[in-house]
Amino acid sequence: MNQRPGNQLFDAYFTTRDMREVFCDQGRVQAMLDFEAALSRAQARVGLIPSSAVAPIEAACSVGLYDFAALGEATATAGNSAIPLVKALGKQIAAQNAEAERYVHLGATSQDVMDSGLVLQLRRALELIESDLAQLGQVLASQARQYATTPLAGRTWLQHATPVTLGMKIAGWLGAVTRSRQRLAELKPRLLVLQFGGASGTLAALGEQAMPIARALAEELQLTLPEQPWHTQRDRVVEFGAVLGLIAGSLGKLGRDVSLLMQTEAAEVFEPSAPGKGGSSTMPHKRNPVGAAVLIGAATRVPGLLSTLFSAMPQEHERSLGLWHAEWETLPEICCLVSGSLQQALLIAQGLEVDAGRMAHNLDLTQGLVLAEAVSIVLAQRVGRDTAHHLLERCCKRAVAEQRHLRAVLGDEPQVTAELSAAELDHLLDPAQYLGQAQTWVERAVAEHSSFSA
Numbered sequence: 001m002n003q004r005p006g007n008q009l010f011d012a013y014f015t016t017r018d019m020r021e022v023f024c025d026q027g028r029v030q031a032m033l034d035f036e037a038a039l040s041r042a043q044a045r046v047g048l049i050p051s052s053a054v055a056p057i058e059a060a061c062s063v064g065l066y067d068f069a070a071l072g073e074a075t076a077t078a079g080n081s082a083i084p085l086v087k088a089l090g091k092q093i094a095a096q097n098a099e100a101e102r103y104v105h106l107g108a109t110s111q112d113v114m115d116s117g118l119v120l121q122l123r124r125a126l127e128l129i130e131s132d133l134a135q136l137g138q139v140l141a142s143q144a145r146q147y148a149t150t151p152l153a154g155r156t157w158l159q160h161a162t163p164v165t166l167g168m169k170i171a172g173w174l175g176a177v178t179r180s181r182q183r184l185a186e187l188k189p190r191l192l193v194l195q196f197g198g199a200s201g202t203l204a205a206l207g208e209q210a211m212p213i214a215r216a217l218a219e220e221l222q223l224t225l226p227e228q229p230w231h232t233q234r235d236r237v238v239e240f241g242a243v244l245g246l247i248a249g250s251l252g253k254l255g256r257d258v259s260l261l262m263q264t265e266a267a268e269v270f271e272p273s274a275p276g277k278g279g280s281s282t283m284p285h286k287r288n289p290v291g292a293a294v295l296i297g298a299a300t301r302v303p304g305l306l307s308t309l310f311s312a313m314p315q316e317h318e319r320s321l322g323l324w325h326a327e328w329e330t331l332p333e334i335c336c337l338v339s340g341s342l343q344q345a346l347l348i349a350q351g352l353e354v355d356a357g358r359m360a361h362n363l364d365l366t367q368g369l370v371l372a373e374a375v376s377i378v379l380a381q382r383v384g385r386d387t388a389h390h391l392l393e394r395c396c397k398r399a400v401a402e403q404r405h406l407r408a409v410l411g412d413e414p415q416v417t418a419e420l421s422a423a424e425l426d427h428l429l430d431p432a433q434y435l436g437q438a439q440t441w442v443e444r445a446v447a448e449h450s451s452f453s454a
């Protein structure tokens with residue numbers, strides 16, 4: 001049985017169809033053909049080539065006309081994909097209009113075709129990522145508001161600390177998403193620029209018409225004309241990769257939190273359930289955090305890919321040997337991994353299952369110890385900080401040794417009851433009364449999200 005080549009087993013899990021289509025062979029080739037078609041229009045606009053040549057060139061710039069297997073084999077010999085593509089394009093045009101074939105790829109170089117084509121692909125990738133981030137931000141903002149006052153145990157060094165709220169935790173995820181959206185908006189003008197320099201970056205082959213053609217080409221592709229060609233100045237694409245790395249890491253944090261909250265011993269928050277989701281091949285009871293695994297997996301894989309982009313930055317002179325080549329599959333793979341992570345994060349956030357009762361139960365696992373700080377702070381104002389700290393420390397140790405609730409131990413301690421009434425102790429040992437600015441942090445994170453989305 002013939003099957004379409006590709007990562008069919010894993011793509012549905014680790015990436016999205018839309019993003020994979022941006023960077024599949026068809027997507028890559030069509031983007032390069034779009035450059036060639038736009039170049040012919042730009043050159044006709046300034047009078048370098050006859051306007052009659054444009055239509056035949058454009059007609060040949062359709063991806064369906066090309067044999068990818070043949071292009072792949074030729075790429076292995078040529079050293080890049082633009083050389084065989086331009087040759088195949090010329091043959092396509094010559095078969096219909098020999099005169100027009102003379103004007104194909106005039107004044108451009110292979111890297112102009114590939115880099116500008118890449119930028120066209122990245123523009124689409126950016127649209128997909130920005131759309132998913134905006135949607136994720138909206139969902140997280142709603143969830144943060146809903147659980148703004150729902151207490152759960154804060155955990156530091158994986159141990160119970162003081163109470164926080166689920167909304168505050170979600171607001172932390174939201175803040176990272178908002179910052180990522182801001183970073184993408186800031187870098188977009190630097191990234192979405194034309195690459196057009198010819199053989200060594202001077203555009204000498206186009207003479208006095210070079211700059212008019214460059215401006216017209218940028219307009220045709222709806223890209224910005226940069227201050228100069230950037231064949232071996234790769235900071236633009238590396239910056240984009242770095243921001244994607246930050247997105248992957250932030251989503252990995254979300255996935256890590258959810259997976260820990262799903263642990264049997266915690267069982268406070270869960271990914272949404274679905275038939276066949278998160279099961280085991282042998283254990284019928286399992287409910288594994290399969291969405292969180294994608295987020296953590298992407299956060300683990302992307303830094304290694306990103307290191308390749310950084311390592312490839314010191315490129316030689318006006319055209320690189322090998323370092324540019326190292327980028328070709330690396331940045332697309334980062335885009336694909338981040339898109340898959342975003343897809344899974346959306347599914348998790350939209351269907352988050354919360355057990356507030358379990359959170360309350362877990363808060364009391366230490367029998368009041370998580371609120372020792374609350375008592376100590378108030379008592380310190382009456383008997384001094386050092387005295388209060390040592391008194392509470394002693395009471396906590398006794399509570400653990402006697403397996404009693406801290407409230408009971410404090411109620412038996414004369415030094416405590418002399419300063420704090422029973423009602424005061426009850427209030428101080430209520431988790432809902434020791435949430436500090438948790439709700440304020442939610443409101444601020446949601447406001448920041450709303451401000452950027454407006």
